[in-house]
Amino acid sequence: MESPVPMVLGALFDLSHPARYLHWHFFQMSVANVVVILLMIAVFVAAILIPFPKRRRET
Amino acid sequence: MSEGEGRSVSPEERQMWTTWVRERAVGALPPEKLLPDRQPAYVSSWIYVFGVATIAALVVVIASGVILGLKGPEWWHVTAIGRFFNGIHLWAVELFFFAMVVHLWGKFFMGAWRGGRGRTWVTGAIVFLVAIGAAFTGYLSQQNFDSQWIASEGKDGLNSVGIGSFFNVVDFGQMYTFHVILLPLAVVALVVWHVLLVRRHGVVPPYPAKAPMPAAPSPPPQATPSEGGAP
Numbered sequence: 001m002e003s004p005v006p007m008v009l010g011a012l013f014d015l016s017h018p019a020r021y022l023h024w025h026f027f028q029m030s031v032a033n034v035v036v037i038l039l040m041i042a043v044f045v046a047a048i049l050i051p052f053p054k055r056r057r058e059t
Numbered sequence: 060m061s062e063g064e065g066r067s068v069s070p071e072e073r074q075m076w077t078t079w080v081r082e083r084a085v086g087a088l089p090p091e092k093l094l095p096d097r098q099p100a101y102v103s104s105w106i107y108v109f110g111v112a113t114i115a116a117l118v119v120v121i122a123s124g125v126i127l128g129l130k131g132p133e134w135w136h137v138t139a140i141g142r143f144f145n146g147i148h149l150w151a152v153e154l155f156f157f158a159m160v161v162h163l164w165g166k167f168f169m170g171a172w173r174g175g176r177g178r179t180w181v182t183g184a185i186v187f188l189v190a191i192g193a194a195f196t197g198y199l200s201q202q203n204f205d206s207q208w209i210a211s212e213g214k215d216g217l218n219s220v221g222i223g224s225f226f227n228v229v230d231f232g233q234m235y236t237f238h239v240i241l242l243p244l245a246v247v248a249l250v251v252w253h254v255l256l257v258r259r260h261g262v263v264p265p266y267p268a269k270a271p272m273p274a275a276p277s278p279p280p281q282a283t284p285s286e287g288g289a290p
Binding site: 036039040043044046047048050052054 | 103104105106108109153157160161164165
């Protein structure tokens, strides 16, 4: 029996169409690439701001 | 006789190339430097995690790539388990580049080439460029219409910069060899070199804190007429 997961994911993320693009003057980039770049910036900022867990001092 | 690694080295051994290589290697990277137990306090930040995250993703890329290479295109296109490993390979590559770019940004803003770490920076930059080539040849090795389209578009681009005769992207055999042997070997060798350089020179320290603003200068003494001042 085929797993229903691919069907559900396919319904949520329908990729059977040409990529959507953002276009503004000379700037042209697919929405997927813009999302990835924004994610990288968000992760970069979070990595700087979120404190790193400290190891407990040994008693 | 001289002492090397806790034992004496005879003049005959001194002339052997293995002695020379061993002493140079241990001198450059003694074991406590190669596998340190402690790092400076400033390393305690999430921004230092992305280098090792890149290497972890690279391990998954290579492991899944080996399995794909062993099983072949029909397996990775047609069977469920083959498509699963194809997806693992793709998403590991996505994570590899994601982590590598965040690592690059972090090191750029730290000025990670400071303090004699120029080669560390340059090897990292070259790995980035070689990895782009490895990813591109991966697109060409998919064995589907995507790879045909990317090859025909890429050929125009590479011909326009004059390297199309050396790097023929529509030649599947050539591109597949680049993808599964030559470029992965180059990436792994450069990553090993990069990590050894990090071990040798250590993690770059933060920029020094800005010096406090100097006190405002005291006002000049009142000029007197004899000094040519204003009356």
